[in-house]
Amino acid sequence: MSKPKMRAQQAGLSFTEKIKILEKLRDRDRAITASGLRGKAERSANEKALKLEQLPKVFVDFNNSDRQGRVRLNCAGTMEDLNRSGIVLQEGTEILLCCVELETEGIATYSTEEGLWVAKVNWDRIRSLPGNE
Secondary structure (H helix, E strand, O other): OOHHHHHHHHHOOOHHHHHHHHHHHHHHHHHHHHHOOOOHHHHHHHHOOOOHHHOOEEEOOOOOEOOOOOEEOOOHHHHHHHHHHOOOOOOOOEEEEEOOOEEEEEEEEEEOOOOEEEEEEOHHHOEEOOOOO
C-alpha cells in the first residue's frame, strides 16, 4: 500500500481505533523495554519524571512515524511550533508532543537513516486532551 493511501486510511479511523493502535504500539514498546533490548541511557531518559508545564509544546502527526515507532518532526505545524518557540533541537531535547486529540512526552533524536529529527514517544504517558475523552 502506498503512503498516501495508508495515510488516507489512517485519517479515516475513529478516535477509538486510533487509541487501540496507540495502545498496541505502547505494549510493543513495553515489551522491547522489558526484554532488555534498550540501553541504559534510553531507559533512564524515558523514565525521567517530566514536568509538563516546563516542556515546549510541539504539534506532531502520530501517524507520521518511522519503522522504529518514532514520530517524525517534519510536519508544517511542527516546524511552525519549533520556530515560534525558538527551540533548537538537540539530541535528548525533551518536548511535549501534541496532536488534535492526544499528547505525551517525547525525546528528540536525529535519524541518520532518514536525515531528519524524530522523537522517541513515551507511550506510557499518552493521554487524551480535555474534550476528547
